[in-house]
Amino acid sequence: MIHTSIFYTIKIETVNGALEPFYICPGIDCKKLFIIRQRFSNKRMDARVKVTFPHLGPVLAYKKMFELFGHEVVMPSPPTQSTLELGVKYSPEFICLPFKVILGSYLEAITRGAELVVTSGGIGACRAGYFGDLSEKILRQLGYNTRVLVFDSFIKEFPEFYRQAREVRNHCSLIRALSILNLTFHLIYALDQYEKKINQLRPYEVVRGASNRKWLEIQKLIGASNSLNELKINIKEAERIISEIAVAPRNDLIQVGLVGEIYMVMESAINQEIENKLADMGVAVTRYRNISHWLKYCIRPNFPILKKADRYLHYELGGHERENIGYMIQYKELGYDGIIHLLPFGCMPELVTQTIIPQLSKDLDIPILSLSLDEQSGWLNNQVRLEAFVDLLKNRRELLSNSN
Numbered sequence: 001m002i003h004t005s006i007f008y009t010i011k012i013e014t015v016n017g018a019l020e021p022f023y024i025c026p027g028i029d030c031k032k033l034f035i036i037r038q039r040f041s042n043k044r045m046d047a048r049v050k051v052t053f054p055h056l057g058p059v060l061a062y063k064k065m066f067e068l069f070g071h072e073v074v075m076p077s078p079p080t081q082s083t084l085e086l087g088v089k090y091s092p093e094f095i096c097l098p099f100k101v102i103l104g105s106y107l108e109a110i111t112r113g114a115e116l117v118v119t120s121g122g123i124g125a126c127r128a129g130y131f132g133d134l135s136e137k138i139l140r141q142l143g144y145n146t147r148v149l150v151f152d153s154f155i156k157e158f159p160e161f162y163r164q165a166r167e168v169r170n171h172c173s174l175i176r177a178l179s180i181l182n183l184t185f186h187l188i189y190a191l192d193q194y195e196k197k198i199n200q201l202r203p204y205e206v207v208r209g210a211s212n213r214k215w216l217e218i219q220k221l222i223g224a225s226n227s228l229n230e231l232k233i234n235i236k237e238a239e240r241i242i243s244e245i246a247v248a249p250r251n252d253l254i255q256v257g258l259v260g261e262i263y264m265v266m267e268s269a270i271n272q273e274i275e276n277k278l279a280d281m282g283v284a285v286t287r288y289r290n291i292s293h294w295l296k297y298c299i300r301p302n303f304p305i306l307k308k309a310d311r312y313l314h315y316e317l318g319g320h321e322r323e324n325i326g327y328m329i330q331y332k333e334l335g336y337d338g339i340i341h342l343l344p345f346g347c348m349p350e351l352v353t354q355t356i357i358p359q360l361s362k363d364l365d366i367p368i369l370s371l372s373l374d375e376q377s378g379w380l381n382n383q384v385r386l387e388a389f390v391d392l393l394k395n396r397r398e399l400l401s402n403s404n
């Protein structure tokens, strides 16, 4: 359908119903032009591809976004031991653990038909900046044609960012694309907030495992929202679901702050569900890191927290090392009993944090446990260290309360 507007501009209804301006010269036959345009639109419709992405954070929100853009989504499964083994097999030996897990999950998704990987980049000494190119190269060597689209800083790499964003947005009009992005941000925020609430309730639950079961229900519910109105309705339902978790008041819980490398801290399948394990030991865990937090401080850094870290580390190394140090100081200020720091073996930014921790722990007078994880280390060793740390925190709290 052609809508004529001013002189040499026509607006054409695209396949998704949006009106897009199309500029023409005088004398051109509009009918022919329309046919050319229709072919062009159909070609763009064929840009529908099977997309996958790393399994990190509120994956159902990313799924919804790609589906609304008209793509088919090959959901990355939560990483398992075989995902890790697959990644380890084809990764450079000394690359950090997140790369190995992510590569393994790309390979799993590719065997299920994924044609395009969409991921984010990184800066500085953090190797995330090389993940995209490196994984694409490895996939090529293995005989796969899968492309890897890396979204880097849209300020520093704007032309590339824009070109890739056009590709992902498929045939959607700009207005529709912005409304899909708006919905995606709301979904990410809602899922992160409910995960936070569930984590807070878990140590108080009467029936072990009830929070985790309700969390699965809530994820499905929120992740199925196709519009902001639907999301609003689903949030009301999620509130009802969460209120069904029976909790009992406790005043013996130990308060621990969790910091570290983003992938290790957020991906429960890789950190051996440390938050669940700590809840079982009578520990209430606070984790500041989630995707909403990352998005919030992507453009405007978290200055108040970075300022706290200045005394120990003044430079950005590319990971979240300065933020982690800043949050460790904040946890102490808020009266936490202890801090757990998670890092993958060989992570340069977090190795720097690890070297600062002994001094930090001494200055702040707070116990800090740093756990380095990799594909070689079994969990048993870490479990023993975790239990010993929790015992230490409990004894310390008792001693401090007796001396007051």
Ligand code: SF4
Pocket (backbone or CB within 6 Å): 096, 097, 098, 122, 125, 126, 127, 128, 261, 262, 263, 318, 319, 320, 344, 346, 347, 348, 349, 350
């Ligand atoms: S923060 Fe560390 S582990 Fe994570 S991607 Fe960067 S270098 Fe690798």
